[in-house]
C-alpha cells in the first residue's frame with residue numbers, strides 16, 4: 001500500500017528557527033530536532049480517536065495512514081486498523097491555512113517533556129466525523145476531535161498536511177500581548193491576547209513564508225501572523241524577563257496603504273511585491289528562503305491589527321534556568337515579614353527590599369518598609385487595614401511593594417517567580433514542597449498542630465495561589481519542622497503507647513528550624529568551624545520562643561514538641577505546664593472553642609494555653625519591650641515580692657507582674673540551657689541568642705548569662721553588647737568575655753533569607 005498521506009508532505013524539515021533565540025539564550029525552547037526528516041517509518045505511528053466518548057458505547061478507533069482528499073468539503077481520510085473500516089474527518093474549511101490544530105502548552109503538564117504535548121491534538125470547535133465499518137455507518141456526528149499520537153513526528157506531519165504549512169518549531173509562552181491587548185489589566189492580572197500558549201512556527205509549502213500562530217484565548221480565536229510583517233530588529237528585548245517585542249512594519253491594517261495591498265479578507269498573506277523583497281532575518285526566526293512565487297492563501301483571521309506583538313517566554317522548569325524574583329514570606333505569630341530577593345539558580349539570593357507588619361497581637365499593627373538601605377516607610381499604623389490578620393498584613397505588604405516605583409523588579413504580580421512560605425508545621429516533610437492548588441490540602445491537614453501559625457500561613461498561600469498566575473509564579477512551602485528531622489528517636493519519642501503514637505503521628509517535631517538552620521551556618525562561619533563540627537545551644541526568642549541543642553551542625557534536641565506550645569513560654573503561649581493543669585483550669589476546656597472554624601479545630605484548652613497565656617496572661621502585654629522597660633522600676637518590689645500585704649499602687653503592681661514574667665522567662669530558658677549543656681556532654685562552642693528578643697534585649701541576655709555562668713558562660717566586661725556596640729550590618733557578633741570558652745554570641749537570624757537560599761538551590765523550584 002502506497003501511503004498516500006505522503007503526497008502532501010513535500011519538504012523535509014529544516015528547523016533552524018526559534019532554538020537560537022538571542023533574547024533568552026538559556027531558555028530557548030527547541031523541541032524539534034533540526035536534522036529531523038520525516039520518513040515513512042517515523043510516520044507509521046498510529047493515532048487513536050475516541051468515539052461516543054463518556055457513553056457506554058465508547059470506542060477507541062486506531063488509525064493508520066491518512067490522506068487529505070477532495071474539496072468542499074475537504075476531508076481527512078483515515079485508514080483504520082481493521083479492513084473495511086474508514087474514518088472520515090470533515091475539515092471545517094477548504095482553506096488549509098484556516099485550520100488550527102490545537103495542542104497544549106507545556107505548563108499544562110509541568111514536569112513532562114514539553115515535546116509530548118504534540119502527542120495530543122485537538123481542535124477548538126466540533127468537527128464532523130464519519131466512521132464506517134463493513135456494517136455501514138456507525139457514527140456520523142460533530143464531535144470534539146482528539147487525536148492521540150504515538151510519535152511526535154506523526155502529529156507534526158498531520159498538522160503540516162492539514163495546514164499545507166510545515167510545522168517547524170514551537171515555543172511555550174506565558175503571554176502574548178500587543179499594543180491593543182495589554183499584558184496585564186490594571187490589577188496586574190495577566191490578560192494579554194493569549195496566555196499560556198504554544199506559539200507555533202510554520203513554513204508555507206509553496207511560498208516558504210513563515211507564519212506564527214497561537215490561540216488568542218481571551219477572544220477565543222486563532223491568530224496567525226506573517227513574520228515578514230514585523231521588524232527584523234527585536235525591539236524592547238528584555239533578557240531578564242524573557243520578553244521580546246516585535247514591532248510591526250509599516251501601517252496597521254485599515255490604513256489606506258494597507259487595505260490596497262491585496263490581502264484578501266485582511267489576511268496575513270504576503271502577496272505584496274514589496275514584501276517579497278524582504279527577508280525576515282532576525283536571528284530569532286529563521287531566514288525564509290524564497291523559492292515560491294506567491295502566497296498560499298492566508299487565514300481569514302490573520303493580518304496586522306496591531307502595532308507590535310509582545311511575547312513573554314515561559315519559565316518551564318524542565319528547560320529553563322535563570323534569574324528570578326523571590327518573595328520570602330514569614331508569617332510569625334505576631335508579625336508578617338516579607339523579603340524580596342533577586343536570585344539565580346544555585347546562587348545566594350541578593351536582598352533588594354524587606355517589609356514587615358508587626359504588632360499583630362499588640363495593636364496597632366505597624367508597617368515598616370526598606371528598599372536596600374533606604375527606609376521607605378518608617379512606622380506606619382495599618383491597624384485599620386490589618387485587624388490582627390496575617391493575610392491582610394500580607395496584602396498590605398504586597399500592595400506596598402507593587403506600588404513602589406523605586407522597585408522596578410516587582411511591577412506586577414507576574415514579576416514574582418517564586419514565593420517561599422514559612423510553614424511552621426510540616427509533619428513528616430523533610431524538604432520544601434512546591435504547592436499547587438492540588439497539594440494545598442495536604443498542608444491544610446496539619447493546621448490543628450500549629451494553631452497560631454499554619455492556618456495563617458495557609459491563608460497567605462491561598463491568597464498567592466489565587467492571585468499570582470501559576471504560569472509565572474511558583475509557591476513553595478518551607479517547613480520549620482524540617483531541620484529537626486535529625487532529632488534522635490529516644491529524644492523525639494513521647495513515653496506513651498507507641499501504637500497510638502505511630503497512628504496519630506504523636507512525637508516531638510520541633511519548630512523555628514528555618515531560623516536554626518540559618519543560625520547554624522552563620523555561627524559556623526563566624527567561628528571558622530566546619531558546620532558538621534559545630535555544637536551550640538541556640539535560643540530563638542521572639543513572640544514564640546524555643547531553645548535547641550545543635551550537635552555536629554544538626555538538630556539534637558529542641559524545646560518545642562508535637563506543637564509549638566511545648567517548652568518556653570511565649571507572648572501568648574504558656575510553654576510547658578503540667579499536662580493535667582488543663583483539667584483543673586476550667587470545666588469546659590475539652591469543648592471546641594468558638595474560635596474553631598471549618599478548617600481549624602481548636603479546643604478551649606488549646607486556645608487558652610496558646611492564645612491567652614504567656615506574657616499576655618502574666619504581664620498584660622505581648623510586647624517584651626514593655627516588660628524589660630519597667631524592670632528597673634520593679635527592682636524594689638522584686639526584693640520584697642513575698643510581702644503580699646504591700647499596698648502597691650497600680651504602677652507598681654504592673655511593674656511587679658513584669659518582673660515576675662521576666663524572671664520566669666529567664667528561669668525557663670536557663671533550664672533548657674542547663675539540660676542541653678549536659679545533653680551535649682559539656683562540649684559546647686557557643687550559646688547563641690536570636691529572635692526579636694534574643695537579638696535586641698540586653699537585659700534578657702545579661703540575666704540568662706549570669707544565671708548560666710556556672711557552666712562557663714560569661715558576658716563581655718562592658719555592657720554585654722559586645723564591647724559597646726556592634727556593626728549594624730553584622731549577622732553574628734560576639735558578646736562573650738574575652739578568652740572565655742564557650743562563647744556567647746548574638747545572631748541576627750534571617751528566616752526569609754534562609755528560605756530564599758534553600759529555594760534558589762533547589763532545582764525543583766526553577
Ligand SMILES: Nc1ncnc2c1ncn2[C@@H]1O[C@H](COP(=O)(O)OP(=O)(O)O)[C@@H](O)[C@H]1O
Nearest residue numbers: 332334335542543544623624625692693696697
Ligand atoms: N529591644 C527589644 N527588647 C525586648 N524585646 C524586643 C525588642 N525588640 C523587639 N522585641 C520583642 O520581640 C518580639 C518579636 O520577636 P519576633 O522574633 O520578631 O516575633 P515573631 O514571633 O512574630 O516572629 C516581640 O515580643 C517584641 O516585643
Ligand SMILES: CC(=O)OP(=O)(O)O
Nearest residue numbers: 332333511542544564
Ligand atoms: C514556631 C513559632 O513559634 O514561630 P514564631 O516565633 O515566628 O511565632
Ligand SMILES: [Mg+2]
Nearest residue numbers: 332333542543
Ligand atoms: Mg518568628
